[in-house]
Amino acid sequence: MSQESLETVVHQQAQKAKINLLGFSTSRLYDFFDGIGEKRFRATQIIKWIHQEGQCDFSKMTNLSKDLRSKLADIAEIKLPEVVSCQDSIDGTRKWLIRVDGGSCIEMVYIPERERGTLCVSSQIGCALDCSFCATGKQGFNRDLTAAEIIGQLWIAADSFDQFTPKAKRRVSNVVMMGMGEPLMNFDNVVDAMSIMLEDNAYGLSKRRVTLSTSGVVPQLDKLADVSDVSLAISLHAPNDELRNQLVPINRKYPLAQFIASAQNYIEKMPDNRRKVTVEYTLMDQINDRSIHARELAVLLKDLPCKINLIPFNSFPGSDYKTVTKTALSRFRDILMAEGYTVTVRTTRGDDIAAACGQLAGEVNDRTKRQARYKKRLDETQPINIIG
Numbered sequence: 001m002s003q004e005s006l007e008t009v010v011h012q013q014a015q016k017a018k019i020n021l022l023g024f025s026t027s028r029l030y031d032f033f034d035g036i037g038e039k040r041f042r043a044t045q046i047i048k049w050i051h052q053e054g055q056c057d058f059s060k061m062t063n064l065s066k067d068l069r070s071k072l073a074d075i076a077e078i079k080l081p082e083v084v085s086c087q088d089s090i091d092g093t094r095k096w097l098i099r100v101d102g103g104s105c106i107e108m109v110y111i112p113e114r115e116r117g118t119l120c121v122s123s124q125i126g127c128a129l130d131c132s133f134c135a136t137g138k139q140g141f142n143r144d145l146t147a148a149e150i151i152g153q154l155w156i157a158a159d160s161f162d163q164f165t166p167k168a169k170r171r172v173s174n175v176v177m178m179g180m181g182e183p184l185m186n187f188d189n190v191v192d193a194m195s196i197m198l199e200d201n202a203y204g205l206s207k208r209r210v211t212l213s214t215s216g217v218v219p220q221l222d223k224l225a226d227v228s229d230v231s232l233a234i235s236l237h238a239p240n241d242e243l244r245n246q247l248v249p250i251n252r253k254y255p256l257a258q259f260i261a262s263a264q265n266y267i268e269k270m271p272d273n274r275r276k277v278t279v280e281y282t283l284m285d286q287i288n289d290r291s292i293h294a295r296e297l298a299v300l301l302k303d304l305p306c307k308i309n310l311i312p313f314n315s316f317p318g319s320d321y322k323t324v325t326k327t328a329l330s331r332f333r334d335i336l337m338a339e340g341y342t343v344t345v346r347t348t349r350g351d352d353i354a355a356a357c358g359q360l361a362g363e364v365n366d367r368t369k370r371q372a373r374y375k376k377r378l379d380e381t382q383p384i385n386i387i388g
């Protein structure tokens with residue numbers, strides 16, 4: 001091999017091995033700078049450059065010495081996932097399709113409201129938990145997202161609104177971990193990414209404005225209580241184990257009583273005793289929308305400080321369920337309100353671009369073969385088109 005091509009190979013190897021600093025919280029950056037013999041205050045400088053200035057090029061980080069800039073460029077990088085497409089709904093909702101390493105794509109949604117702008121972030125490529133009413137679940141599962149891929153979604157949204165400049169058009173004021181995937185199944189990366197969301201030197205979001213939603217991975221929720229105090233949403237969808245076992249299969253492992261006790265423990269550990277859990281309940285016609293279900297839910301939640309968010313089911317190609325009728329929705333809400341609960345109904349946003357809750361599917365290179373089975377079933381149930 002010639003000297004020149006050897007150098008190219010060495011250079012390529014070095015490129016491959018570069019450490020991506022995008023997903024590093026301050027404490028991980030401390031370790032990184034300790035490891036390369038640099039002062040710890042560099043961590044604060046770098047995190048501000050990346051997440052407050054939106055700067056991903058070391059050579060432009062003007063408060064670092066030239067030597068440090070080139071040393072960093074040799075060993076590290078700030079690498080974002082690739083935006084494949086970005087669609088705007090007529091109601092202002094924006095949806096991105098984002099390609100991550102390995103070729104799969106995830107989806108992310110921004111929902112503007114008068115007082116706030118909420119970004120719905122994905123935590124996994126697909127989801128292994130297979131809830132029967134969820135498009136992500138039907139896609140199967142590929143892998144966990146890295147902390148860089150999770151916080152990279154917030155960076156991309158912030159950049160698209162010029163949030164890193166004084167002429168910001170809009171802002172991401174809230175983040176909900178309600179995109180593709182079950183955040184507690186990707187615990188460490190989600191905790192790291194959320195800590196960057198909260199960090200003053202990065203996005204500085206208040207813990208009330210960052211919400212983790214889970215379908216009930218109880219041991220991980222118990223663990224979360226020790227390391228984080230972001231807001232919590234729990235996806236119940238049924239008031240008893242029999243029905244929930246069918247809709248949310250993880251319930252067979254961690255039944256309702258355990259899940260609710262764990263959520264209770266989570267909010268009790270929080271310093272601010274005014275905080276409440278948000279209970280998410282997706283309403284499906286004739287499945288979980290009867291008066292008896294509402295009354296049972298009122299009893300189930302009687303000791304849990306909570307507010308209830310009712311979500312009319314959003315359909316997707318091949319989904320098995322129908323959405324709740326207006327009458328059943330009002331009846332369900334009124335029963336809970338009469339029992340003293342605070343109840344909100346989630347309005348469907350971004351329906352025209354398939355950006356509503358539970359519709360995110362991305363492009364998952366499925367490793368579970370679930371997607372193939374699902375597609376086969378879909379094909380079999382479709383009428384055969386006999387022409388001529």
Ligand code: SAH
Pocket residue numbers: 133134135177178179180181182183213214215234235280281282311312313314315357358359
């Ligand atoms: N895995 C987590 C977070 C992602 S799902 C969880 O399950 O909580 C975010 C929310 O969307 C959950 O409450 C989920 O139950 C709800 N959802 C899923 N599919 C839906 C659908 N088709 N229509 C309405 N809501 C849905």
Ligand code: SF4
Pocket residue numbers: 127128129130131134135136137138179180181182215235
């Ligand atoms: Fe996974 Fe949540 Fe969808 Fe269930 S509802 S399959 S846990 S993303």
